[in-house]
Amino acid sequence: MKKNSIWTIALHDLKRWRKMPLTAACALIPPIAMTLVLVSLSLAVTQQPVALVVQGNGPASVQMAQIIKSDTEAYDLTITNAATANSMLQDEKVAAVITIPSTFDAQVANGTGKVLLTINNVDFDFSDDIRRSVDRSVVEFDAQGLVSDELINSSLPNVYHVALDEQYVRETNVDWFHYQLVPTFLLLVLNVGLVGTALMCALDTESKTARMLALSPQRSWVLISGRILGGVLACFAIVLPAVLIGVLVGFISPPIAQLPALFGIFLGTALCASCIGAIIGTCVKGSRYVAFLSSMTAIYLFLLGGGFTAIEFVPHWLQGVSAFIPTRYSIDALRQALFYLNPTGLPYSLLVLALYAIACVGVGALLMRRSWNT
Amino acid sequence: MRKNLRALLGGMNAELNRMRRSRLLIAIVVVQSVTFLILVTLFGMTGAYAPTALVNYDNGPLAQQFIHSLENDHHSFALIFMNNETAAKELVEQGVIVAMIVIPQGFSQSISEGKTVPVTVFIDNINTDMTDDIQRAMPAAVMSFGDALKFEGVNVSVAETDSYTHDTSFIDYMIASALVLDALIIAGTLSALSVAEEFESKTARLLAISPVHPLIPMMGRVVVTALVSAGALAITVIVALVSYGISPVQPLEMVLTLLFCVAIFSCLGAALGAIMKRTLPVALFVLGSALPLFLFSGSYEPQRFDGNLIWVAAHFSPEYYAVGLMENAVFNLKVTPEPLGLLALALVGWGIGALALAWFFSRRGFS
Numbered sequence: 001m002k003k004n005s006i007w008t009i010a011l012h013d014l015k016r017w018r019k020m021p022l023t024a025a026c027a028l029i030p031p032i033a034m035t036l037v038l039v040s041l042s043l044a045v046t047q048q049p050v051a052l053v054v055q056g057n058g059p060a061s062v063q064m065a066q067i068i069k070s071d072t073e074a075y076d077l078t079i080t081n082a083a084t085a086n087s088m089l090q091d092e093k094v095a096a097v098i099t100i101p102s103t104f105d106a107q108v109a110n111g112t113g114k115v116l117l118t119i120n121n122v123d124f125d126f127s128d129d130i131r132r133s134v135d136r137s138v139v140e141f142d143a144q145g146l147v148s149d150e151l152i153n154s155s156l157p158n159v160y161h162v163a164l165d166e167q168y169v170r171e172t173n174v175d176w177f178h179y180q181l182v183p184t185f186l187l188l189v190l191n192v193g194l195v196g197t198a199l200m201c202a203l204d205t206e207s208k209t210a211r212m213l214a215l216s217p218q219r220s221w222v223l224i225s226g227r228i229l230g231g232v233l234a235c236f237a238i239v240l241p242a243v244l245i246g247v248l249v250g251f252i253s254p255p256i257a258q259l260p261a262l263f264g265i266f267l268g269t270a271l272c273a274s275c276i277g278a279i280i281g282t283c284v285k286g287s288r289y290v291a292f293l294s295s296m297t298a299i300y301l302f303l304l305g306g307g308f309t310a311i312e313f314v315p316h317w318l319q320g321v322s323a324f325i326p327t328r329y330s331i332d333a334l335r336q337a338l339f340y341l342n343p344t345g346l347p348y349s350l351l352v353l354a355l356y357a358i359a360c361v362g363v364g365a366l367l368m369r370r371s372w373n374t
Numbered sequence: 375m376r377k378n379l380r381a382l383l384g385g386m387n388a389e390l391n392r393m394r395r396s397r398l399l400i401a402i403v404v405v406q407s408v409t410f411l412i413l414v415t416l417f418g419m420t421g422a423y424a425p426t427a428l429v430n431y432d433n434g435p436l437a438q439q440f441i442h443s444l445e446n447d448h449h450s451f452a453l454i455f456m457n458n459e460t461a462a463k464e465l466v467e468q469g470v471i472v473a474m475i476v477i478p479q480g481f482s483q484s485i486s487e488g489k490t491v492p493v494t495v496f497i498d499n500i501n502t503d504m505t506d507d508i509q510r511a512m513p514a515a516v517m518s519f520g521d522a523l524k525f526e527g528v529n530v531s532v533a534e535t536d537s538y539t540h541d542t543s544f545i546d547y548m549i550a551s552a553l554v555l556d557a558l559i560i561a562g563t564l565s566a567l568s569v570a571e572e573f574e575s576k577t578a579r580l581l582a583i584s585p586v587h588p589l590i591p592m593m594g595r596v597v598v599t600a601l602v603s604a605g606a607l608a609i610t611v612i613v614a615l616v617s618y619g620i621s622p623v624q625p626l627e628m629v630l631t632l633l634f635c636v637a638i639f640s641c642l643g644a645a646l647g648a649i650m651k652r653t654l655p656v657a658l659f660v661l662g663s664a665l666p667l668f669l670f671s672g673s674y675e676p677q678r679f680d681g682n683l684i685w686v687a688a689h690f691s692p693e694y695y696a697v698g699l700m701e702n703a704v705f706n707l708k709v710t711p712e713p714l715g716l717l718a719l720a721l722v723g724w725g726i727g728a729l730a731l732a733w734f735f736s737r738r739g740f741s
Contacts, residue, residue: 026655029662037669040684049679064530073506089537091711092678113530121536122707125544126675128422128448132507134532135448135514141530142520146513157490159527160520162440164512165492168499169467176503195658288567289398292657296406299661303413310504312472313419319470332469335500 005218009226010233013200017234020199023291027195028238030299031188034308035181042177047076048130051085051094058105060141064115065100067137074133095120096130113141174339181251182338183307183331186269188242189235190298190327193273194280197231198294201281205371214372224365231274232267239266258337261346265337268353269330273298275357275364282371301327326356381586385594389568393602403563404606407556408613414552414668418545423452424472424508427462430455434482436523440493443519444475450511451475466498473497473508542705544674549618550704551673551697556610557635558693559664561603562643566656568595569647573739582740589736592644596732600640607632620704627703634721635696641728642692648735671697676709692724 017024052075054065069077078085078094085097099116107113117134121127139146143158157163204210213223246252254262280294302308304318305327311319322328329349336343393400428444430437444451454471456462462474476494484491495512499505520528569592572578581588611632615621622628643660650656670684671677671693678685688694695717698710710717 020654022650022652022655023658026658026662029659030665033662033666037666040670040680049681074510092676092709095676095679108529111526111529114533115530116533116535118535119537120676121538121541122676122701122709123544123547123674124449124541125418125422125547126679127536127541128450129507129510131448131532131534132450132510132514135517136510138530138532139513139517139520142528146516159525160516161485161488161490161525162516162519163490163492164516165494166509166512167494167496168505169497170499172499172501174501176501179501179503199654288571288653288657289402291654292399292402292406292563292661295658295661296402299665300409300413303416309416309420310472310500312425312469312498313423314416315419318416 005222006226006229009223010229013196013227013230014233014237016200016203017196017230023195023199027191027295028188030191030295031184031242034184034187038177038180038184041180042175047072047074048096048126048133049078049094050075050130051078051080051088051097053080053082053085053097053099055082055102056100056104057102060105060108060113061100064104064137064141067140068098068134071133071137074129074136089118089120092120095126096134098134171341172339178251179335179339180308181246182334183302183305185239185242185246185266186305186327186330186334187298187302187307189239189266189269190273190301191295192238193231193235193270194277194294194298194301195291196234197227197274197277198281198290199277199287200227200230201278201368201371202284202287202290205282205285206287210372220369220372221365224368227278227368228271228274228361228364231277232270235270235273236266239270252338254338258343261333261337261350264350265330265333265353268350268357269327271357272326272330272353272360273301275360276301278364278368279360282367301325304328305331307331326353326360329353329356377586378590381584381590382594382597385591386598387594388591389595389598392568392571393598399567400564400602400606403560404609407559407606407610410559410664411549411552411556411610411614414555414665414673415545415548417674418548420504422449422544424450424504424511425470426451426453426508427456427465427471427474428453428477429457429459429462429474430477431479432477432481432483436482436485437477439522440477440481440515440519443515443522447511447515447518450507450514463496466496469498469500471498472504538707542707546618546620546705547701547707548674549614549620550700551671552668553607553611553614553632554635554671554693554696554700555664555668555673557603557607557632557696558639558667559660560606560610561600561636561639562646562660562664563657564599564603565596565640565643566647566650566660567643567653568599569644569736570650570653570656571647573648573651574653578740588740589733592736596640596644599643600636603636603640604633607636622704623706624703628700631696631699631703631721634725635692638692638721638725638728641725641732644732645728645735648732648739651739667691667693670694672701672709673697678711692721692728695720695724 052068054061088094089097096119104113115138119127119130143160146158277294281290284290284293304322304325311322329352333346333349336346465471466474474496481491497505497508521531581591647656670688671691677688698717701707701709702714
């Protein structure tokens, strides 16, 4: 009987959500927009548009040009002459021009070879990427063994007298786009759960139906569970098709063994989102403020949880703040479950997420109950 | 004429009263714009200064030279000097830092004797982009080390020419463009909410039967939201410039650009409010679309570097022109192929277009 009541309340909330199609659609804008942004950024962060001018025609020039041409991960290369390259640089069609001068072979013969690099250095993010890539190409010319895909345990003698022995923490080859795309599923859950539940609570307060709930013959925990379940169901109704589409178009390929963990991650995040939404919806008066604050909170939880950055790069104080954000554990757990062969940190992230979900449900339920009496 | 002026002033007065009652909303919008500014710079942090532990077991001069090369390696590493290799490795495994570099004992001695010494680089390869950054940075440091010591057999080096005498940091670059995002959030939200509320509370119907044109009091409201937005944006600008230590090269150009942005986004917000007629979706829409619009406007690098398709698409947003002017005003950078005059002209065109849009959709809303 109580189970039926919980379902009825949850389904009622879903129906109310359906009656606000414009609001529901707007809640989907941030994750959709974020996906578009990631597609755009994935073009920007990996390759840089660079013009290559090869003026030398000796074997050294050819070898140098070949090294640069073969680094397709670093350069989006246009091979052209000096005048066109310069014009492309002025028109911002390329970010830099690499020139192998006509005297290159002669210079190399006496140990003074120079590769000329002209950069539009408006900011040092992409200009440093180009500098590092050109340096690497130049190093490869003199010490081929120092730059290769098989750097692990590379200790061949070279002219720089330094060999690089690279070791990796994990077995993975996930690229930037997929690494960044995965958290957008959680942004979807956050936005729908937070905005949806917050608005339901706010509308109850505004229309005074919250007071009626206090008089209901149902126990308060049944009503509260129904509201939270409604938020969670709304999240799943949106995120499951999104995940399916992601699988169908090949954006993600969840391992079968990790499906229970994935369910746990989405459930934990949806519970946190719904209950934080309930807290905002009951503590803030006015649906306009509630909509604004809940959407803002979803974006903050996403960004502070490492949804748009690698958390290792942020200052230590911000890493400290991030440790108290539940989405940090959702995002980490999701990446581990989807990308890493040996997700050793997954149980810990799931445990912390579960604790956060319990805490959020506790606080959310308490505040919701109290709001009916005011 | 006098009637129209009175209607305009009446609209302004009504909006002022509403704003007085909505101090919380203004506070939220200002706080949000400041924190958004900080949060967008999070992305800027991944581009440089990878936090890297350096464990040095060699006290010789060549080890010091190698560390110097790492420190000056195109803003690649933020070195954390550690003595304990196990502890450093744990920090990498825990995701606190990105990598660990170990200079072995006898590094200087072996290199002096002409031997090749392996340097261990332990990387948290959470994604290929981050791994690539380290993989490119290490050979660059090795090259700089070789250049400094003029090793025999090193035949090629790089001769660089830069378009600008100094590099602008990625975060500073993003801050200048993020101020345009703030203008969008503040002005767009306040005006859209104001107009949408007119329709939601049904006062729009009363205006429709008033003796003056209903758009005039509506414009009065938008003028006030624009003025309040300009004030709120001024707070944000001061906070941003002071906290990041940025002093604009052309302050007047910066102020004019931002004021224009406020005017444009106020008008666009008004049009949006008239289209949606509801305050709830309006708030969500402005917030949701702000970040992608910002990122598609040349906010992190000149947009043309991302390819012609994205560059052409960016022209459909006023932020593209505003960011071009802002980067010039704050850092004297030219980030668009179009000349500054054309950007300013385009922004004026956007202003006129936005006003026309606000007028058109409000009129449609009244009818």
